[in-house]
Amino acid sequence: MKITDAKVILTCPGRNFVTLKIITDQGVYGLGDATLNGMEKAVVAFLESYCIPALIGKDPRNTEDIWHYFYRGVYWKRGSVTLTAISAIDMALWDIKGKALNTPLYNLIGGKSRDRVMVYAHANGKDLNDTLEKVAREKEKGFLAIRVQSGIPGISDAYGVAKDSKFYEPAHKGLPNVEQWDTSKYLNYLPYLFGKVRETFGTDLHLLHDAHHRLTPVEAARLAKELEPHHLFWLEDPVTGELQEGLRLIRKQSSTPIAIGEVFNTIYDYTTLITEQLIDYIRMPLVHGGGITHMKKVADFASVYHIQTGFHGATDLSPVNLAAAIHFNMAINNFGIQEYMPHQEIVHEVFKINYRFKDGFLSVDDTPGIGVDIDEEKASRYPYEMACLPVNRKTDGTMFYW
Amino acid sequence: MKITDAKVILTCPGRNFVTLKIITDQGVYGLGDATLNGMEKAVVAFLESYCIPALIGKDPRNTEDIWHYFYRGVYWKRGSVTLTAISAIDMALWDIKGKALNTPLYNLIGGKSRDRVMVYAHANGKDLNDTLEKVAREKEKGFLAIRVQSGIPGISDAYGVAKDSKFYEPAHKGLPNVEQWDTSKYLNYLPYLFGKVRETFGTDLHLLHDAHHRLTPVEAARLAKELEPHHLFWLEDPVTGELQEGLRLIRKQSSTPIAIGEVFNTIYDYTTLITEQLIDYIRMPLVHGGGITHMKKVADFASVYHIQTGFHGATDLSPVNLAAAIHFNMAINNFGIQEYMPHQEIVHEVFKINYRFKDGFLSVDDTPGIGVDIDEEKASRYPYEMACLPVNRKTDGTMFYW
Amino acid sequence: MKITDAKVILTCPGRNFVTLKIITDQGVYGLGDATLNGMEKAVVAFLESYCIPALIGKDPRNTEDIWHYFYRGVYWKRGSVTLTAISAIDMALWDIKGKALNTPLYNLIGGKSRDRVMVYAHANGKDLNDTLEKVAREKEKGFLAIRVQSGIPGISDAYGVAKDSKFYEPAHKGLPNVEQWDTSKYLNYLPYLFGKVRETFGTDLHLLHDAHHRLTPVEAARLAKELEPHHLFWLEDPVTGELQEGLRLIRKQSSTPIAIGEVFNTIYDYTTLITEQLIDYIRMPLVHGGGITHMKKVADFASVYHIQTGFHGATDLSPVNLAAAIHFNMAINNFGIQEYMPHQEIVHEVFKINYRFKDGFLSVDDTPGIGVDIDEEKASRYPYEMACLPVNRKTDGTMFYW
Amino acid sequence: MKITDAKVILTCPGRNFVTLKIITDQGVYGLGDATLNGMEKAVVAFLESYCIPALIGKDPRNTEDIWHYFYRGVYWKRGSVTLTAISAIDMALWDIKGKALNTPLYNLIGGKSRDRVMVYAHANGKDLNDTLEKVAREKEKGFLAIRVQSGIPGISDAYGVAKDSKFYEPAHKGLPNVEQWDTSKYLNYLPYLFGKVRETFGTDLHLLHDAHHRLTPVEAARLAKELEPHHLFWLEDPVTGELQEGLRLIRKQSSTPIAIGEVFNTIYDYTTLITEQLIDYIRMPLVHGGGITHMKKVADFASVYHIQTGFHGATDLSPVNLAAAIHFNMAINNFGIQEYMPHQEIVHEVFKINYRFKDGFLSVDDTPGIGVDIDEEKASRYPYEMACLPVNRKTDGTMFYW
Secondary structure, three states: OOEEEEEEEEEOOOOOEEEEEEEEOOOOEEEEEOOOOOOHHHHHHHHHHHHHHHHOOOOOOOHHHHHHHHHHHOOOOOEHHHHHHHHHHHHHHHHHHHHHHOOEHHHHOOOOOOOOEEEEEEEEEOOHHHHHHHHHHHHHOOOOEEEEEEOOOOOOOOOOOOOOOOOOOOOEEOOOOEEEEOHHHHHHHHHHHHHHHHHHHOOOOEEEEEOOOEOOHHHHHHHHHHOHHHOOOEEEOOEOOOOHHHHHHHHHHOOOOEEEOOOOOOHHHOHHHHHOOOOOEEOOOOOOOOHHHHHHHHHHHHHHOOOEEEEOOOOOOOHHHHHHHHHHHHHOOOEEEEEOOOOOHHHHHHEEOOEEEEOOEEEEOOOOEOOOEEOHHHHHOOOOOOEEOOEEEEOOOOEEOO | OOEEEEEEEEEOOOOOEEEEEEEEOOOOEEEEEOOOOOOHHHHHHHHHHHHHHHHOOOOOOOHHHHHHHHHHHOOOOOEHHHHHHHHHHHHHHHHHHHHHHOOEHHHHOOOOOOOOEEEEEEEEEOOHHHHHHHHHHHHHOOOOEEEEEEOOOOOOOOOOOOOOOOOOOOOEEOOOOEEEEOHHHHHHHHHHHHHHHHHHHOOOOEEEEEOOOEOOHHHHHHHHHHOHHHOOOEEEOOEOOOOHHHHHHHHHHOOOOEEEOOOOOOHHHOHHHHHOOOOOEEOOOOOOOOHHHHHHHHHHHHHHOOOEEEEOOOOOOOHHHHHHHHHHHHHOOOEEEEEOOOOOHHHHHHEEOOEEEEOOEEEEOOOOEOOOEEOHHHHHOOOOOOEEOOEEEEOOOOEEOO | OOEEEEEEEEEOOOOOEEEEEEEEOOOOEEEEEOOOOOOHHHHHHHHHHHHHHHHOOOOOOOHHHHHHHHHHHOOOOOEHHHHHHHHHHHHHHHHHHHHHHOOEHHHHOOOOOOOOEEEEEEEEEOOHHHHHHHHHHHHHOOOOEEEEEEOOOOOOOOOOOOOOOOOOOOOEEOOOOEEEEOHHHHHHHHHHHHHHHHHHHOOOOEEEEEOOOEOOHHHHHHHHHHOHHHOOOEEEOOEOOOOHHHHHHHHHHOOOOEEEOOOOOOHHHOHHHHHOOOOOEEOOOOOOOOHHHHHHHHHHHHHHOOOEEEEOOOOOOOHHHHHHHHHHHHHOOOEEEEEOOOOOHHHHHHEEOOEEEEOOEEEEOOOOEOOOEEOHHHHHOOOOOOEEOOEEEEOOOOEEOO | OOEEEEEEEEEOOOOOEEEEEEEEOOOOEEEEEOOOOOOHHHHHHHHHHHHHHHHOOOOOOOHHHHHHHHHHHOOOOOEHHHHHHHHHHHHHHHHHHHHHHOOEHHHHOOOOOOOOEEEEEEEEEOOHHHHHHHHHHHHHOOOOEEEEEEOOOOOOOOOOOOOOOOOOOOOEEOOOOEEEEOHHHHHHHHHHHHHHHHHHHOOOOEEEEEOOOEOOHHHHHHHHHHOHHHOOOEEEOOEOOOOHHHHHHHHHHOOOOEEEOOOOOOHHHOHHHHHOOOOOEEOOOOOOOOHHHHHHHHHHHHHHOOOEEEEOOOOOOOHHHHHHHHHHHHHOOOEEEEEOOOOOHHHHHHEEOOEEEEOOEEEEOOOOEOOOEEOHHHHHOOOOOOEEOOEEEEOOOOEEOO
16 A cells, blocks of 8 residues: 555635645545644645655555654654644544544544543633623533633733634734733632632533643642632643643642643653653644654553543644544543534535534544545635734733743 | 844755845844755745744844744744744844944854854764774864764664765755664774774864764663763764653763754753753754754853753754854853854855854854845755755664664 | 953942942943942952952953953852952943943843833831831832831831831941841731731732741741732742752742842852742842843743742842843843832932833833943042941840841 | 950961951950952951951850851851851951960860871972972872872963972962863873872872862763772862752762862852762861851761861961861861961961971861961061962863863
């Protein structure tokens, strides 16, 4: 079996998606998600100028060898662009393998450990009351776990809150918006917010929150400690993760579970975090974390240290990634939860999906491989439009983490 | 002062170089190297699709703020593509600052700590005798320090050895060559090789060697220990560096100095290596390590722990990076050595340089800023051609580090 | 460019200040603060007997080399006298560089990361009510952050509280006052005090407190933990810092942010504190911490570990240091806060300043270099008068930390 | 008993010495050495402007309280100037106590643990043969232990070697000499040198060597390992000691005993070195290490970790310090060795001494107190002359450790 061709499909049905399609001499093709929000063009360029020519002629069944070919072969290794390309290649190869063997992906990586995977929704409210309403709305939809973000009194741009539209989408057309931030006001408000949420919705609902890298370790420790009475499912990205040791202080101070890594790319971003047991959930998604091949190793490593998966799953990843994640989550033992921010309907014109949401869970059907297909003709109707995530400044102008 | 325009110049005078040119409203422009061997197109795409639009209108003097704008603003951060783009921006901004203030770069980052910087040459021999000849040839040119690589008996493709040409250039036109490797033969040969080199050239010549990531920690410990009698200036990249703790074993076993990091991108790649004092030299170059702004922080951090600089400086970096590196090396106190692999003459048709080699040292003149200029018309005569670094397999076929 | 002369100006407009003036062959001169409270004469003697003769003839642009000349060249290195002298030299050289290149200091060390820097005021009350009044008074002046010190019931001399004058000045003419101290009473009172302050002023005001080295680690841990509900911006100098490991216990017990180091002198005083992330703010000021050259390294090192600056800035440092600190704080990314204890008006007869306070922030104008000048004739009208900081005894007579 | 007066005697019988004389109401006075090579004026200024006024009226018997008065009372604490002044005060108080009780100092700090203390001599040779001759000469004088320094082929200024006079004195009149250094040549020569010394003088002679802070940890590890066959008594100051962790690597690599700290000032400079057992000998002398009171604590702490004393004792310390050191060395259990570089005869015109050298040992007589007196009239005949230790540059101009 040989790879005879491959191509990149860049489409913008509401937002940009990059899809790698690998074609074989046996009529079978595979799809991999290669979407990297705001950096789509760099991934496309790398795939087209280096990866695709190198793929032609390779046997697509050799996923392990091809993974190392691109990981080790790309001498100037590491980083989001490289690993997103590798992820897309790996995902497409596993899709091919499933289709060639006429079996769904989960069956190739361990079979079913469960039939469906619990997901969490987003509730993003402008203020306290709006936030409580949004939580109620998601609860009514059947979600058992909800990430709660809220506008903060005195802060013009809290993370995760739509300013003017019903549908929250962090990326905006054109250059990055410049948002403003005040950690002190946020820290004063958050415990109060979650007190109110718990008061309104009781103890059974799983509540999550994303601090989005905006805290120093000591600030994160304070927040994690003050949120303890409200029993969060997790506190996400309390500090930026480049310095893995930066998570130690939180752990000394609090028993609030910690999730991190939606911006990570390799198992090496997690070594200290895992072996020192500084976290509880792995956020790195298949699409940026090296695909099925690499993420299986990360999840297995994490399992030794009582750590579970909780993959990133916002609308900035395509249905190909989401479907692959459901397969993955069904197969491994140490699955925790899966983020689920449904795509707009227009996305499903382009991508034909095989998963559905019911009663707080997602599941896939038995379509071979990953099970998502792309309609290239429709994709071509939505050409790429530049769109960027915001940048963030403190109120004194300091360039800060978004 | 405002940035009014910027553009990317991709040229291939013998090999590919990416140059960022930032233009201001005051007639002053700056140049930054953005070359990333084999991934040029990805860097170009990222610069053109994201960085350049975002640069327009910014005040070029605010180097710290702009650095963080791109480092933090690129949400999916880290990695060679992102950091190479940031490096090029930062380098160009310091070039502008020097020109605007009419002073050479070194004067802005500490003045002169020395007038010239010791460099090391490459001697790459097909076999023992050829290697000894190559060392002799570089020594005659005046080099005081020479990196010695040699063909290994029984290995078809040792790292660093030209197969068929006089001029060693690791990148080849077209797809990656597949080379073959046998660690055991290498380990058996190396101490013998260096014994012969010392026997021939005496104790004064500084000898370096690059293991090019191909050893496990225990193999590296053996090699480092067995090379002790030959007093290497450094042993480079003894193991791959993604796992910083991977260097601990060598350090327990040997006093051979260790250099690492030509493929690194940020200070976070060095935190364990520096604070645990596992290395002696920083290899990360300005062009991939975040430019002047970030590398100054890395070098200063390293200095606290008795670690010196020894920047990567092969032909895969443009004269803009090399000149900036000489300024940098002249200014800091903890300079160690600079790699110097001279560009082919054709490169100097495109880039007008301000540095010269004499008696084993490189120095720059007092041209303001970085002091290198590019002839865009000549650059346009040499369009990009795909070229890749090799990949490497063990003799049993295992995909391995190149 | 050569240094042709230098002199020390010792003046006492209300309190003693030591200023180093370095003069060049190009008509440009630079000023550096060399004030070391109570030890002024030792710094003057060292500058005059060693540093000034050694400076003559040197090129003032070589800031890095000259820094090491005095740091390494002073064989019996380290300590406040040596480093204050080196700081003054370094500050004056950067002042010269800015003037020679006709650009403000901040532009040489990264440009602007913000336009103004948040400062904190001192509120020192004799008792609870007086303290609340003093906080209110500073708040009315526009300060967003206030350090709160208070007389403690049963303690005759709490740190930071004026006994008999409106203007608090810790140094007194003549020999050291002997104050008295009782840690137990202090620990019992402090949480109550801050409870009242928060009750009166709400959650938005930033509150700081200085324990002034008077606690053991276990006492500091108790205090830091009991202050958690009141959300201090920082707790300063909870224990004396000679033993860096002495801060570990606090960190295990509390999420109250910690600041330390106004009496520190080099980066080596911070290595354990930074790499083990035991603190959140760097207190070492430019004038005692090796000037711009060294403090940039300290701030950058700290930034890797999520630590920010919060420089000492009491009236015991001259306007030259304060202006330099504002430049520095404007340029770096990891600025936290700046202490600001305004000088008496008489000080501004001698020093012509370029900064101003507004709405809780300090800013400098665009005068080249540091931007502060000294009127030597006026300085000569206020000759040195011996003045010392107090010493401190426990109630049983034990000599203790002040 | 009260202190009624104190004065500083600055004299230059061949080289500068600072002596503190404390006078009491009972006719007894004490002497303390306050010599700090090249920084004499700063110590004098600090003693005269702060310490002496504060001493008047105190009870000289309260050595512990007075020590803390000056250590803690000097708010901007630490460093050579402060601690040298404190050392001189402490030494003079112990001298007074001994005289007042009519008993030699050793009797107050533990009595005699031995009658005499082994010392080591300096042998400084221009080249190999000269070095061997110098060793022979010291051996003939009866020394059992000899520090061997030698001119290095190809290095113009090796540490410790007189260029043009018979009497080696590191300080020179006027501004610092600029010396030049090449570590590589030194490392290549040293093992050969010590091989020749051992070959010539056999295994019984104790050999010491001072690397004088000029090595990085990895270089020091190499040297310590390669000197192992020659069984040094100690290798001194292999790396500069500001970063105590910097000694770890040597310890992992070699069993050569290590001495460090002639430039240290407090017990905090030794905490990591002692508790991690990175060294074998304490070099900090009484005169810079806080006097009898503080050094007793340092020596006692060291004893817990099998570490012995080996105090600095070059001609840059006055006979007062040397006599006090002999008392100290006689009294403690964990004495190792004492450096002894005899003063020129002219020194003994000014200082009347109570110690003598015999058969490789120094001993003091039973004169009460420290037992050295100063002839103030003769001292006044030799006024202070500026003299400095050299500074040191690498051959490329890099400012380096002397």
